[in-house]
Amino acid sequence: NKRFAVLTSGGDSCGMNPAIRAFVRASLLRGAKVFAIREGYNGLVTGSIVELDWQSVGGIISRGGTIIGTARSAEFRTREGRKIAVFNLLKNKIDNLLVIGGDGSLTGANILRCEWNSLVKELVDDGKLDQSCLASHPTLNIAGLAGSIDNDMCGTDFTIGADTATKRILEAVDAILSTAVSHQRSFIIEVMGRNCGWLALVSGVSTGADYILVPEIPPEEGWEQSMKENLEKGRLSGRRCSLVIVAEGAIDRQGKPITSNYVKKVLEDAGHDARITILGHVQRGGVPTFLDRYIATRMGMDAAEYFFECKEGSEPVFIGIRGLSTITRLPLMQCVVETQSVGELIKQHKFMEAVKVRGI
Numbered sequence: 001n002k003r004f005a006v007l008t009s010g011g012d013s014c015g016m017n018p019a020i021r022a023f024v025r026a027s028l029l030r031g032a033k034v035f036a037i038r039e040g041y042n043g044l045v046t047g048s049i050v051e052l053d054w055q056s057v058g059g060i061i062s063r064g065g066t067i068i069g070t071a072r073s074a075e076f077r078t079r080e081g082r083k084i085a086v087f088n089l090l091k092n093k094i095d096n097l098l099v100i101g102g103d104g105s106l107t108g109a110n111i112l113r114c115e116w117n118s119l120v121k122e123l124v125d126d127g128k129l130d131q132s133c134l135a136s137h138p139t140l141n142i143a144g145l146a147g148s149i150d151n152d153m154c155g156t157d158f159t160i161g162a163d164t165a166t167k168r169i170l171e172a173v174d175a176i177l178s179t180a181v182s183h184q185r186s187f188i189i190e191v192m193g194r195n196c197g198w199l200a201l202v203s204g205v206s207t208g209a210d211y212i213l214v215p216e217i218p219p220e221e222g223w224e225q226s227m228k229e230n231l232e233k234g235r236l237s238g239r240r241c242s243l244v245i246v247a248e249g250a251i252d253r254q255g256k257p258i259t260s261n262y263v264k265k266v267l268e269d270a271g272h273d274a275r276i277t278i279l280g281h282v283q284r285g286g287v288p289t290f291l292d293r294y295i296a297t298r299m300g301m302d303a304a305e306y307f308f309e310c311k312e313g314s315e316p317v318f319i320g321i322r323g324l325s326t327i328t329r330l331p332l333m334q335c336v337v338e339t340q341s342v343g344e345l346i347k348q349h350k351f352m353e354a355v356k357v358r359g360i
């Protein structure tokens with residue numbers, strides 16, 4: 001019997017549960033045993049590993065968050081922590097691991113895989129594992145899915161959870177606009193996304209924002225004036241409110257954060273009655289949308305498929321989606337490295353390249 005495990009790591013996102021469900025059931029259907037690692041990489045270190053059956057993932061397709069828990073684990077970042085992780089995996093005879101998380105979590109999986117052989121040897125030398133483990137589990141197969149509301153991962157058009165987060169943002173902005181219109185106010189809405197502006201950009205476009213600030217294209221010096229002019233044009237054309245969407249990671253050309261408070265002050269100095277709403281974790285909550293359920297289900301199924309097909313020593317794979325129909329498999333580290341290169345491109349003022357890599 002093949003033995004697979006799944007963990008969710010980093011910030012939770014809507015769609016993680018449908019991905020777990022699809023992975024578990026597609027694996028069970030072909031005869032594998034499936035285990036959940038609870039609370040992200042922490043569960044690997046503490047040995048919190050439980051077997052899942054068909055019913056343990058029943059009714060979760062419509063639930064937000066992750067039923068197996070998530071965390072950002074400090075212990076797993078140490079080699080000693082990863083040695084315990086290898087021990088706990090092999091104690092359960094698991095050598096196929098699906099990680100659902102952001103680029104940091106996927107990098108962690110790759111490190112574990114790279115160190116696998118030497119850590120197994122050390123555990124055998126320490127007398128903690130049987131010598132036969134070296135031959136029976138020569139490598140750790142890794143598949144990664146991007147679970148993040150930020151949509152910041154190269155190698156996929158959508159990360160799991162991004163669509164639901166935009167839905168939450170749209171609902172909130174629509175609600176705010178009705179009060180904004182009544183008072184003729186200007187609202188600054190701050191959205192999540194870490195150093196990625198996708199959420200701000202697409203929600204700004206979809207709510208008719210007057211101005212959008214994203215990290216990938218820091219505005220030119222003097223942007224404050226053009227923002228005020230944009231808002232003014234709206235008012236002159238009869239709009240009774242103004243809307244500025246600020247990505248939480250927005251920066252200026254010097255790399256200095258552009259805060260919502262600063263935007264508010266600029267608008268107040270120009271005579272606006274301005275208010276800030278920071279949407280926060282509301283964006284990560286609620287029930288997953290159709291799109292997140294659908295892509296997560298397809299990705300989860302493909303991860304199971306991959307583990308049945310992959311050869312010993314295969315490079316870790318990243319499973320993504322192109323458009324709404326094509327599931328793709330790419331080298332995991334290529335996707336992680338590209339994702340992480342965006343920050344460097346921005347620092348070098350190569351904004352259009354950053355946007356191209358980011359795919360927004």
Ligand code: F6P
Nearest residue numbers: 011102148149150192193194284
């Ligand atoms: O990466 C997902 C994300 O929601 C970011 O958009 C945000 O900056 C961060 O996580 C918040 O993290 P935490 O939940 O640890 O406060």
